[in-house]
Amino acid sequence: MLTPDEARAERRELRRRRRTALLLVAPLLAFVLFAFFAPIANMLYRSVYNPTLAELIPQTLAHLKQWDEAPLPSAETFASMAIELKKLSAERKAGVLAAAVNQAYPGASSLINSTARRMRGLDDGIAPAEAAQALRDADNRWSEPDLWHAVKRSGQVHTITHYLTALDLERNQQGEIVQRESARIYVQLYSRTLGMALAITLMCIALGYPLAYYLCRAPKRLAGVLMIFVLLPFWTSLLARTTAWIALLQPHGIINSVLLSLGVIRQPLELLYTGLATVIVMTHILLPFMILPLYSVMRGIDPGYVRAAQSLGSTPWSAFWRVFLPLSMPGLSAGALLVFIISIGYYIIPALVGGTDGQMISNIIAFHMQRSNNWGLAAALGTLLLAVIVILYWVYDRLVGARNLRLA
Structure with a gap:
């Protein structure tokens, strides 16, 4: 039977051994956390995080959030897109936007790049109606609702779109998940x-x-x-x-x-x-x-x-x-x-x-x-x-x- 002093001494010794063991394995735990768990956590976050459009065309996306699914967005939305395309063209970032939208709307790459070049001469103080008309004149596809739906979907910061693509799925215009009509390669x-x-x-x-x-x-x-x-x-x-x-x-x-x-x-x-x-x-x-x-x-x-x-x-x-x-x-x-x-x-x-x-x-x-x-x-x-x-x-x-x- 241990005396109270001996029991306290044994508990202190046990705690000391645990601290020593923890210090010995701490470098290994830090390495596992840095080299294993951190990359997996980053991969999981990147799979649902898509800030590209939110950083490139924030004003256009703000207008699209208020879009009530009418045949076409408002003239202010067209004007915002035209002005932001002009800015992206000057900063040489139109290609990044084109590549991001092209994943949801095939053919958007050439459309956005060509339109951005034509928007270079746009006046900064142009009226929204005139800017909207300039965007329509650049290419008739800007009058297609499907294109704007694709821009709106691609503008979501957190999305499962990448997982749908990885499973050969996509969302249609009504937001329903359906089989992709284009190439189906990932499940295969x-x-x-x-x-x-x-x-x-x-x-x-x-x-x-x-x-x-x-x-x-x-x-x-x-x-x-x-x-x-x-x-x-x-x-x-x-x-x-x-x-x-x-x-x-x-x-x-x-x-x-x-x-x-x-x-x-x-x-x-x-x-x-x-x-x-x-x-x-x-x-x-x-x-x-x-x-x-x-x-x-x-x-x-x-x-x-x-x-x-x-x-x-x-x-x-x-x-x-x-x-x-x-x-x-x-x-x-x-x-x-x-x-x-x-x-x-x-x-x-x-x-x-x-x-x-x-x-x-x-x-x-x-x-x-x-x-x-x-x-x-x-x-x-x-x-x-x-x-x-x-x-x-x-x-x-x-x-x-x-x-x-x-x-x-």
Whole structure:
């Protein structure tokens, strides 16, 4: 039984240890917060934050908020647009406005750029009616209600438009969510990405499981040599390995040359810049991530279990299927989950060897970030990809159980 003084001293010591532990993990927590949670939070915010039009044409949007959905906005709205287009043309920002509106109204890019050039000679003190007429004279499309609806929708600072686009949806003039009439590519890209990731995972299982089984049963010296070959890809540049595959798969590469010389084919096979090339190269790159978890679990399985099953009358195949395979499931599930999640977000290999058919959703996200500068859509696509991964992990946890990963 502790005395009161001893109990207080023990509590003080416990608090001191907790503070020490917190100080030790504080740098790690700060790094995780800065490098993981902050970028995800920024991505989530960018996917619904769209201040472009609010910053470029604030007066026009203020008038559009009062628009009662009559056939056309008021003359003051036309005048505000004309004057703000003149200002944007002088500041060389009309192209930014054009690109933003063009996402909701195809053809708005050329319309806004040409109109902005014509508004340069507009008088600052021009009457609203004259400014409105000047805007109509610049292009007849300014008299179309659909264009103004698109400007109004694009002017919302917080919007789910990017998510609708990422799901191949859009809002019609009545505000209803409908299928996009233009190109529908994103849902197809998500399906292709998941299909290719599943194919890569299955190929890694088919190649990695037998090798891991052989490694755990081979003599130590041979197993050590084979493990070096398994780990060798980690010591080789990813670009060098991908370039080697390009040399193998190209129309006049090694594979086609050998097949042509043997008379197996008459024309070179189209292997490079296809979905098949992406699956083959990524299987090679990710195979160690399947072998290592399998090997770590298989090494801990006592061979006596299989021998005991055979001594009780089980065939070698039945003993493997009923005894060894269930015991190796933690490593198999861990490797499959690791390969599948990594392959979903891979970017470099599909960009180098995938071509059009082998592109994955990560390549489209990079395109919108680097070329089209549509960061909002890129953030929405990335958020949906994150949601897909979380849902798949939840399904995995329900069917297999993430607790099994601890055994790996």
